[in-house]
Amino acid sequence: MKKEIISTKKAPGAVGPYSQAVKVGNLLFTSGQVPINPENGELVTGDVAAAAERVMQSLKAILEEAGTDFSKVVKTTVLLSDINDFGKVNEVYGKYFPSEQPARSCFQVGKLPLGALLEIEVIAIVE
DSSP: OOEEEEOOTTSOOOSSSOOSEEEETTEEEEOOBOOBOTTTOOBOOSOHHHHHHHHHHHHHHHHHHTTOOGGGEEEEEEEESOGGGHHHHHHHHHHHOSSSOOEEEEEEOSOOGGGOSEEEEEEEEOO
């Protein structure tokens, strides 16, 4: 099986030696997305709900570039700088998965890249 690199300008570009996503067979693996506005490169800070919305919009753009969508996501990993933000992030996250929710892991971590409030990655089916 060969791997295919997925990239879109509708999500923040990689800030290191990694890809936005990689497709292998019918599976798509995204890199973790932090709340960077792809239009101006600025990090969304302060409001965790706004940051979560930015991350989900970036993931949506990557999924679409690969030819899939949130309905095909099978697993997510959510990293939070403060686990007390779980409820607010969950409200935003839930809008993108109204039914057949994927498996999910959620962790509080010591620090995220650029001081971000959260980071989310997904694994999805591409049909």
